[in-house]
Amino acid sequence: MSDSKTVKKKSLEINMILNAIKGIMRIIFPLITFPYVSKVLGVEGVGKYNFASSMVGYFIMFAGLGISTYAIREGAKIRENKQKSNQFISEIFSINLFSTLISYLLLAVLLCVWPVLQNYTILILILSIQIGFTTIGVEWIYSIFEDYAYITVRSIIFQIFSLVMLFILVHKPDDLYWYAFITAFSGVGSNLLNLIHSKKYCHIKVTCKIDWKKHLIPIFILFATTVTVRIYSNSDVTILGILCGDYEVGLYSVSTKVYEVIKTILSSVIIVSIPRLASLAGKRDGSFSKLAESVYMLLISLVMPCLTGIILLRKEIVWIVSDESYIQATTSLTILSIALLFSLFGWFWGQCILVPHNKEKIVFVASAVSAVVNIAMNFLLIPIWKQDAAAFTTLIAECLQFLLCWFAGRKYLSKNKILSCCWKSLIGCMLIIILNIWIINNNWGTVVHCLLLIPLSIFAYGLVELLLQNPGIVNIFNKFLRKTRKI
Numbered sequence: 131m132s133d134s135k136t137v138k139k140k141s142l143e144i145n146m147i148l149n150a151i152k153g154i155m156r157i158i159f160p161l162i163t164f165p166y167v168s169k170v171l172g173v174e175g176v177g178k179y180n181f182a183s184s185m186v187g188y189f190i191m192f193a194g195l196g197i198s199t200y201a202i203r204e205g206a207k208i209r210e211n212k213q214k215s216n217q218f219i220s221e222i223f224s225i226n227l228f229s230t231l232i233s234y235l236l237l238a239v240l241l242c243v244w245p246v247l248q249n250y251t252i253l254i255l256i257l258s259i260q261i262g263f264t265t266i267g268v269e270w271i272y273s274i275f276e277d278y279a280y281i282t283v284r285s286i287i288f289q290i291f292s293l294v295m296l297f298i299l300v301h302k303p304d305d306l307y308w309y310a311f312i313t314a315f316s317g318v319g320s321n322l323l324n325l326i327h328s329k330k331y332c333h334i335k336v337t338c339k340i341d342w343k344k345h346l347i348p349i350f351i352l353f354a355t356t357v358t359v360r361i362y363s364n365s366d367v368t369i370l371g372i373l374c375g376d377y378e379v380g381l382y383s384v385s386t387k388v389y390e391v392i393k394t395i396l397s398s399v400i401i402v403s404i405p406r407l408a409s410l411a412g413k414r415d416g417s418f419s420k421l422a423e424s425v426y427m428l429l430i431s432l433v434m435p436c437l438t439g440i441i442l443l444r445k446e447i448v449w450i451v452s453d454e455s456y457i458q459a460t461t462s463l464t465i466l467s468i469a470l471l472f473s474l475f476g477w478f479w480g481q482c483i484l485v486p487h488n489k490e491k492i493v494f495v496a497s498a499v500s501a502v503v504n505i506a507m508n509f510l511l512i513p514i515w516k517q518d519a520a521a522f523t524t525l526i527a528e529c530l531q532f533l534l535c536w537f538a539g540r541k542y543l544s545k546n547k548i549l550s551c552c553w554k555s556l557i558g559c560m561l562i563i564i565l566n567i568w569i570i571n572n573n574w575g576t577v578v579h580c581l582l583l584i585p586l587s588i589f590a591y592g593l594v595e596l597l598l599q600n601p602g603i604v605n606i607f608n609k610f611l612r613k614t615r616k617i
Contacts, residue, residue, distance in 0.1 A: 145402040148278035150395060152285050163296055164387055167309060168380075168452045175303050177376030179310060180383045182253035184367045186237075186260065193233035193261050196352025196490075197226050198270040200345070203485060205274035206405040212332075219271060219332045221340045225349070230265045234258070246372075256310045267321025268328055275331045276405055284320045351490045355480075358497035359531075365501075366520035369508045374516050382517035384452050385462040392436055393470055399432065400425050400478055404486070411486035418486075423543050424605060426478055427551040431602030433474050434552075435591050438559040439584070440467040442566045446580050462521035469525040476532030483539035496534035500527040547601065554600040558591040565590060 168176055201222045208214045237258060241247055247254065272281050292312050299308040328334060367386070371379045403425045410418040440447065444460045444467070452459070480493040504527035511519035562583075569582050595603040 145276055145278050146399050148282045149398040149402045152278065152282040152398065162293065164384075164451050166297075167300065168384075168456070170300060171303055171306055171309065173380035173455065174376040175306050175380075176383055177371065177378070177380035178250065179253065179306060180367060180379055181371040181376065182250045182310070183257055184364045184371075185247070185250070186254055186257040187364055189233045189237045189258065190261050190264055191356055192236065193226070193230040193265055194353075194356070195226070195229050196349045196354075196356055197222055197229070198273075199352045199356075199481065199485060200349050201270045202273045202405055203408045205270070206408040209274055215274075216332050216334075219268075219274075220335050220337045221345065222270075223268060223334050224336050224338070224340060225345060226265050227336065230262055233261055237261075252307060253310050256307060257314050259311075259314045263321045267324045268334070269321075269324060271328050271331060272324070273401075273405055276402070277331070278402065280327060281324070284323055288315075288320045348488075348490060351494055352485075355490065355494040355497045358494070358501035363524070365505050365508055366512075366524055369505075370512055370517060370520050373509075373512050378516045381456055381459045382462055382520055384448055384456045384459040385466050385517070385521060387451060388440065388447055388463055389466040389470060392440065392467075393473060396429065396432055396436065396470075396474055397477060400429055400474075400482055404482060407482055408486045419542060419544070422482060423547055424601070425482065426543065426548060427600075427602035428606065429474060429478060429602075430548070430551050431555050431595060431600055433471055434555040434559050435562060435587065437467050437471050438562050439587060440464075440470075442563065443580060443583065446576055449576070450580075459517070462517045465518065465521035465525050469521070469528045472525070472528040472532040476528060476535050479532065479535035479539045483542050484535060487539075487542070489538065492538045493535060496531050496538075499534065500531040503527060503530060551600055551602055554595060554598040555602070557598065558594045558600075561590050561594055562587045 171179070201219075205215065205218060205222075208218060237254070241251055241254065269281060272278065292315055295315075296309070296312050299305060299312065325334070367379060367382065370382055403421065407418060407422060407425075410421060441464055444463050445457070448456055448459050448463060476496075480496065484490065484493050504523050507523040507526060508520065511523060515522070565586055566583055569579055574582070592603060592607075596607060
């Protein structure tokens with residue numbers, strides 16, 4: 131028997147906090163550096179970097195296949211059996227190595243045959259470091275065994291080191307390649323340590339004895355889902371760059387940067403619940419529904435005030451993360467903030483409800499339909515409204531994805547509890563809007579506006595939700611009180 135008996139004893143709330151810290155540290159690096167980089171590299175430099183990054187992102191996706199999601203779902207079911215777990219992990223790792231090799235070969239071919247990429251070749255080669263290091267990072271093993279402490283600590287160390295290197299090496303537009311290397315290193319530089327540290331839970335070896343029939347079908351279905359999701363999340367940048375240019379991509383990058391920051395932080399709350407939900411799926415004791423409802427209500431209670439805050443402070447946010455030359459990004463930021471709501475809710479219904487019940491085919495169909503709609507609308511609208519059109523098509527795609535996944539998975543959760551949570555959260559958001567109007571009417575300026583609205587909104591929203599007995603907030607508050615009483 132493995133050490134994984136302790137997995138069930140680990141607090142899901144602590145895991146949520148640890149993964150949130152990891153997510154925050156992962157995006158704090160670009161959040162801190164983006165204002166500096168946007169000034170040093172300029173709009174076109176930022177646009178060039180983001181175009182190259184979006185291209186490499188496709189090959190990272192191909193190398194990953196649907197392996198991470200599949201490995202977490204199936205690995206969580208057998209993590210207490212050391213022999214089965216070792217064999218399963220070795221097989222999945224070997225498949226991942228093979229897909230990574232193919233990904234590099236395809237990237238090399240594309241660089242040789244597509245003239246458009248000639249101006250981006252060096253950037254793409256530097257950023258492609260992420261492909262191999264993501265594979266050897268085996269971060270899905272730590273999700274299987276719910277060990278978020280280790281990967282949180284090592285992420286913080288490498289982020290701090292990369293931040294120091296950025297300010298030492300990047301000072302002028304010609305330092306674009308240094309910036310690309312540093313950002314690539316900050317994301318995957320610690321992955322070699324991940325592979326070494328994984329011996330705590332399993333013994334990984336490269337093997338040719340793979341049950342291809344068992345693994346490939348669900349992996350390819352999940353990969354197809356990943357492809358379609360990446361298409362409607364990355365195609366806007368790619369098509370915007372092709373049809374308009376680096377300047378528009380640079381403007382849109384400000385909006386997407388904020389969008390990804392908030393999405394990363396909030397999604398970390400629900401990512402840690404996937405292994406637990408996978409192990410509970412199929413049980414008839416109601417434990418799956420109880421946990422899923424608790425996670426969903428917490429997500430609702432966090433997403434709605436964040437959405438409200440982004441819309442109210444959209445101009446201030448653009449000014450903080452860049453400068454006045456990016457002010458045209460406020461419209462696309464507003465649209466993407468609404469898309470954030472549907473993105474996270476759709477992700478919950480797909481990955482936390484349908485996938486644990488082996489309904490990945492439904493998730494794929496929903497993603498495919500959304501991707502087709504997104505691409506078609508991108509080609510139609512981007513030439514007219516540019517970066518704002520890219521944001522709008524993302525909103526439509528995320529909304530469609532959410533509706534399709536919700537319709538297929540709604541039978542697993544109680545509708546009444548969720549609707550009650552939504553209304554209570556909406557009342558709290560109305561209070562935030564009232565506070566914002568009060569601060570604006572006092573004409574205290576931009577800085578005071580932000581410094582006052584954020585803490586006052588957090589306090590007022592939390593207090594109102596406790597008074598309304600919003601389960602998403604009450605559950606966390608009660609658990610916090612129990613923890614403090616034990617100290």
